[in-house]
Amino acid sequence: MARIKIDHTKCTGCRHCEIACSLNHVAGAANPRRARIRVFREGHTYFPTIAGPFVDAACTSKNELVVGDHTYNMCLVCRASCPEKPFFIEAETGFPLKCDFCGIPPSPSCVRWCNSGALELIED
Amino acid sequence: MYGRTGRNLRVNLTENDFTIEESPAKFEEFFLGGRGLGVKVLSDEIEPGIDPLSIDNKIIFVSGPLVGTGAITGASCNVVTKSALSGTIACAKLRGHFGAELKFAGFDMIIVEGKADSPVILSIMDDKINIQPALEYWGRTASETEETFKKSLGDKWAGRETYLVSIGPAGEKLLPLANIINDGFLSVGGAGIGAVMGSKNLKAIAVKGNHTVTVADGNRFVQVVTTLINKLNSAPLTSQSMSSWGSAFFVDLCHQKGILPFKNFQGSHFAEIRGVGAGTMPGAFELRSRGCFACPIACIKKTDVSNPLFKGKGMAPTYLAAGALGYNCGITDMTIIGMANMLCAEMGLDPIAAGGTVATAMELVEKGIVSKDDLKLDLRFGHGDDLLQALTLMATKKGHAKRIGQGAKALTDEYREPKVFMGVRGIPLAPFDPRAIQGMGLHFATSNYGPHHLYAYTFIEEILNVHENLDPWTIEGKPELVKRYQDMTAVMDSLGLCNWPLMGLKFNNFVPMVNSCLGTGYKAEDLLAIGERIWNIERSFNLKTGLDPKYDVLPERFTKEPILDGPAEGQVSRVDEMLPEYYSLRGWNDEGRPDPDKLKDLGLGG
Numbered sequence: 001m002a003r004i005k006i007d008h009t010k011c012t013g014c015r016h017c018e019i020a021c022s023l024n025h026v027a028g029a030a031n032p033r034r035a036r037i038r039v040f041r042e043g044h045t046y047f048p049t050i051a052g053p054f055v056d057a058a059c060t061s062k063n064e065l066v067v068g069d070h071t072y073n074m075c076l077v078c079r080a081s082c083p084e085k086p087f088f089i090e091a092e093t094g095f096p097l098k099c100d101f102c103g104i105p106p107s108p109s110c111v112r113w114c115n116s117g118a119l120e121l122i123e124d
Numbered sequence: 125m126y127g128r129t130g131r132n133l134r135v136n137l138t139e140n141d142f143t144i145e146e147s148p149a150k151f152e153e154f155f156l157g158g159r160g161l162g163v164k165v166l167s168d169e170i171e172p173g174i175d176p177l178s179i180d181n182k183i184i185f186v187s188g189p190l191v192g193t194g195a196i197t198g199a200s201c202n203v204v205t206k207s208a209l210s211g212t213i214a215c216a217k218l219r220g221h222f223g224a225e226l227k228f229a230g231f232d233m234i235i236v237e238g239k240a241d242s243p244v245i246l247s248i249m250d251d252k253i254n255i256q257p258a259l260e261y262w263g264r265t266a267s268e269t270e271e272t273f274k275k276s277l278g279d280k281w282a283g284r285e286t287y288l289v290s291i292g293p294a295g296e297k298l299l300p301l302a303n304i305i306n307d308g309f310l311s312v313g314g315a316g317i318g319a320v321m322g323s324k325n326l327k328a329i330a331v332k333g334n335h336t337v338t339v340a341d342g343n344r345f346v347q348v349v350t351t352l353i354n355k356l357n358s359a360p361l362t363s364q365s366m367s368s369w370g371s372a373f374f375v376d377l378c379h380q381k382g383i384l385p386f387k388n389f390q391g392s393h394f395a396e397i398r399g400v401g402a403g404t405m406p407g408a409f410e411l412r413s414r415g416c417f418a419c420p421i422a423c424i425k426k427t428d429v430s431n432p433l434f435k436g437k438g439m440a441p442t443y444l445a446a447g448a449l450g451y452n453c454g455i456t457d458m459t460i461i462g463m464a465n466m467l468c469a470e471m472g473l474d475p476i477a478a479g480g481t482v483a484t485a486m487e488l489v490e491k492g493i494v495s496k497d498d499l500k501l502d503l504r505f506g507h508g509d510d511l512l513q514a515l516t517l518m519a520t521k522k523g524h525a526k527r528i529g530q531g532a533k534a535l536t537d538e539y540r541e542p543k544v545f546m547g548v549r550g551i552p553l554a555p556f557d558p559r560a561i562q563g564m565g566l567h568f569a570t571s572n573y574g575p576h577h578l579y580a581y582t583f584i585e586e587i588l589n590v591h592e593n594l595d596p597w598t599i600e601g602k603p604e605l606v607k608r609y610q611d612m613t614a615v616m617d618s619l620g621l622c623n624w625p626l627m628g629l630k631f632n633n634f635v636p637m638v639n640s641c642l643g644t645g646y647k648a649e650d651l652l653a654i655g656e657r658i659w660n661i662e663r664s665f666n667l668k669t670g671l672d673p674k675y676d677v678l679p680e681r682f683t684k685e686p687i688l689d690g691p692a693e694g695q696v697s698r699v700d701e702m703l704p705e706y707y708s709l710r711g712w713n714d715e716g717r718p719d720p721d722k723l724k725d726l727g728l729g730g
């Protein structure tokens with residue numbers, strides 16, 4: 001199955017992926033908040049996150065993620081849209097947004113515009 | 125209305141009030157947006173002769189029509205005002221994400237007028253516009269301001285979507301050398317602007333929004349952008365050099381060509397500079413690439429700097445920082461240069477203006493014109509501690525550094541040594557020795573924004589030979605090159621694009637991107653004609669501020685004293701020989717004033 005591999009160590013935080021997504025879902029509309037991929041900054045690291053399921057409740061316990069010698073809040077990489085992290089919801093309609101591998105196959109539009117190698121299409 | 129939001133925000137700080145205006149379509153047709161539009165509005169609305177720090181000055185933040193659309197490097201927000209350093213027009217380029225977020229917040233332009241009674245922050249957060257008191261922010265560094273503001277939102281996720289532009293202590297103290305900072309980046313060409321923001325008691329502007337920027341032909345635009353990304357990837361300078369090192373890779377190159385200035389452009393001591401350049405950076409820093417909004421190049425390098433003053437991380441030095449704060453002060457230690465650069469970014473000092481001032485003071489001391497006791501500061505070429513101390517004191521206006529804080533020009537005037545001032549119209553020279561790169565020398569002498577390389581980067585043709593194979597030492601064809609690059613840069617700035625893609629792409633390559641985005645049918649010549657119009661309106665404004673074209677000159681050191689050693693030994697700048705041809709190409713008279721007919725042709729008459 002084709003997947004998008006994310007390497008946050010390569011991400012430059014340019015957010016070109018967000019705009020690629022936005023433009024590909026509604027022709028001519030550039031708006032990061034319509035994107036199904038968002039890039040979250042924590043300190044000087046960027047976490048590209050691709051929209052997954054929509055849930056109406058936040059986790060009751062918090063998880064932590066250790067990368068190198070840093071500890072991050074797991075919500076950063078979690079793909080869910082939830083009350084804790086209210087992203088991936090279309091503002092006008094309240095409609096939940098989810099990644100649909102948009103763009104011209106084989107590469108989804110975000111992978112196509114990501115120039116740093118942070119997003120990569122892999123088969124497994 | 126494609127690319128643009130069509131709305132401007134006019135804020136009057138005296139009245140503590142704002143209005144939302146529609147932007148005049150005719151202006152955009154004539155001036156594109158960004159820099160062009162900002163300059164047009166400023167020159168229409170202020171008297172050129174006013175004191176830049178008076179309540180009558182205005183400061184305009186304007187994002188070009190390609191910003192936020194996904195156009196490659198469409199990130200730049202221009203900040204236009206009357207400069208506190210030169211008294212002429214200033215137009216800074218903000219990198220990072222502020223410009224794009226301004227568009228998403230629903231505005232092309234913010235016009236700030238008047239003066240607040242006490243410090244304020246202007247915040248535009250999801251259509252809620254607020255002029256909020258900011259007394260507790262006064263005195264804080266740029267990163268503290270950003271952090272504190274984001275914390276005050278009480279929502280981490282909202283903080284992650286918020287972008288700020290602010291001034292540091294230098295701007296608050298009305299230092300003419302003060303710059304503005306956004307997203308941890310010092311703006312390009314922002315010397316003289318920080319103080320204007322400070323004079324209005326405006327500490328920062330914060331933006332966050334949910335508006336959509338509309339592209340005319342979405343499908344074609346996506347295709348064109350994809351092609352341009354691939355093109356950039358096959359060009360070695362943009363895909364490798366800039367991506368790996370940022371502009372610091374110019375250091376070695378400039379050193380080899382004799383362009384890297386040393387000790388206030390005294391330019392000799394060539395052998396003393398060893399182990400310079402990008403190659404020394406991995407040893408000194410841990411590098412990480414960072415990109416502006418929608419930038420496939422990502423030339424900005426983040427790094428750890430072990431400065432006890434500012435725990436945490438900052439920017440690795442760019443060429444500009446390395447040249448102006450380092451070599452030109454006789455300092456080659458990359459760690460010191462990195463710290464000095466970070467100090468500037470935190471305090472809000474412009475690295476070219478501040479570095480140039482320190483270098484000037486160092487020369488005055490070296491020559492025995494100024495004594496150490498006089499300045500109550502040690503200022504010796506090559507001493508990193510002296511540099512760091514001077515920068516800190518200068519920014520906070522402490523001790524005797526107050527005097528050097530007024531800038532290199534004021535200092536050399538005070539000691540009646542104008543020949544030691546290495547600048548044009550009050551602004552210190554960017555770190556390129558104009559004797560060894562003739563075209564850039566001509567640009568430095570004639571630039572509307574003072575001797576700053578990023579308003580006509582002829583380096584691309586004279587040294588890098590990307591599209592043309594020109595010899596940096598000859599003057600043939602240079603006036604035409606300079607005019608073309610000046611006009612081209614005016615277009616790129618006005619659209620909101622960065623200069624660096626020109627190292628991999630031709631100007632023509634951008635045209636389909638512009639047209640598919642804006643729904644226009646421009647040809648490259650049409651855009652260049654707009655660039656020329658912008659250059660002329662800027663020139664006209666500067667002339668009205670009292671600028672005399674006879675100051676289209678370089679300091680005598682460059683025209684009379686040949687470079688003493690190194691690869692460019694014996695070279696002098698031949699700017700005088702190039703000027704007449706440059707004026708005539710521009711359609712200006714022998715004195716460098718635009719002919720009324722020429723202005724009429726450009727649509728600027730009457």
Ligand code: SF4
Nearest residue numbers: 021036099102108110
């Ligand atoms: S392909 Fe998926 S992840 Fe990529 S931009 Fe489109 S929706 Fe988002």
Ligand code: SF4
Nearest residue numbers: 011012014015017114
């Ligand atoms: S396009 Fe790539 S490098 Fe840029 S923010 Fe997205 S994932 Fe990161």
